[in-house]
Amino acid sequence: MSNPITRRRLLWSVPVILIAVAGVGVAKMMQPPPADLDLSLAKPTDQGLYTAAVEPGLSPIAVGTMHGWVVSITTPDGTPVETAEITVDGGMPQHGHGLPTEPEVSANLGGGRYQIEGMKFNMPGWWVVNLAVDGPAGPDTVTFNIVL
Template identity: 60%
Template sequence: MPSITSRRALLLGIPALLLTVGVVTAGAMMRSVPDGLDLALDKPTAAGLYKAAIAPQANPIAVGAMHAWTVTVRTPAGAPVKVASIAVDGGMPQHGHGLPTAPQVTKSLGDGRYLIEGMRFNMRGWWTLDLAIDGPKGADTVTFNLVL
């Protein structure tokens, strides 16, 4: 029969082991962000119909908090795209899940700028923010990578 000391060591050791495994796993996931990941926040869309830029309204980006972003859409020549519909999606590629909220464009700020509200990242790591832009030149997409 195990002694009280052995049982106590076992009861204390299991949570410590689980905590250690969790910390190591989280650290490995942060290190496994692909080398050379494009972290540009201003880039052309996939088909080159537009240039898009994103900017958080609050910096640094707080994990777990709701926040808003500004998206700027321009033509390749730099003219503002004043009328566009923008759908927002994204997620964590390494975890296989989407965003924990359903962010959306809530208003046009003028000069090709649009406000996205309802954005929240619930953990640190590699996130993607996917925008589907439908404007005067047609429909196009762009993906931004974020590492929090």
């Protein structure tokens, strides 16, 4: 027969542990973004093959609203890259999840500009948007930071 006091302690420990685990989870979700985040919307790609600039179609970007972005790709000397292949992914580094949608290029607008549809950020916090750019100079990547 089990000792009722020990058993009661054990029963209490379950919700206490659950609350502690939930608390750590919430604390992690609530942590502020890094103070030194580069929030610029135009920058060289990681290998310096291109310059990428993004124009979110929603200003300010609202949590939970589907919208489009226009991405402009140029060579480092500013010549538009008309034939880039661009893929998009991203997520929230502090939450360990990706984008809630699968944005993709829907149109080549000409002049090195590309329409991306399907952007959505479904919670406040720090998001990264990663572009993989493949063009005449080869493949490269670039990451934009968004804080909502």
